[in-house]
Amino acid sequence: MTAIITAVALSKTYGLTFALRKLDVSIAAGQFVALLGPNGSGKSTFLRLLTGLSRASAGSLVIGGWEMPREADAVRAQIGVVSHKALLYDTLTARENLRFFAALYHLPRDKAEARINALLEQVGLARRAEDLVRTYSRGMLQRLSIARALLHAPDILLLDEPHTGLDRSGSEMLDTLLRAAHAEGRTVLMATHELERAAALSTRVLILARGTAVYDAPTAGFDGERLAAQYAQVTG
Secondary structure, three states: OOOEEEEEEEEEEEEEEEEEEEEEEEOOOOOOOEEEEOOOOOHHHHHHHHHOOOOOOOEEEEOEOOOEOOHHHHHHEEEEEEEOOOOOOOOOOOOHHHHHHHHHHOOOOHHHHHHHHHHHHHHOOOHHHOOEHOOOOHHHHHHHHHHHHOOOOOOEEEEOOOOOOOOOHHHHHHHHHHHHHOOOEEEEEEEOOHHHHHHHHHEEEEEEEEEEEEEEEEEEOHHHHHHHHHHHHHEE
């Protein structure tokens, strides 16, 4: 399968501390990868490098044929990101936020409006679409962040603990959207601590520890319990 993300000897240091240490990873187009690991293992650092929010200290990173960070602008057009920060404007309404990002992605106005309406329904915010984002709860912000990430139908979804702040119905909604995105052939890389959800959603699990990959395998045949046992074994 064709690799859409390739990291070779990717390293990131903060002073004398390694956040990533010569990480080698290749992710094929259309895979759903669950990125696992204890706190400080390098998951968020890897995602920040993929999104262009941080620069590697050494090694190479290629996404969709473009080299990061030199061609980060080309990469940003094909990725959707849900991070620990909402990346929204709290003085705008939900609809105005999505219109702003649609313009950034050069979506035609009629197509953008249809897409915005559909996503607001899908994430459960249609009734609050005209409210200022500063009035939103943490869970509502996360729902809108998910809509923002999906707005331009990106080839790659990069998700850092995307279920954080969501209630049960919100988590089920996100699972449905992620399954649909994967079924449409999109590549998904999701950092999570929820092992049962990782086993249920992903096609591949990648476990990091101390800044490097310690386990990488398909999730076929795994349930939450078996994955938890494997996780405990490789992370110590």
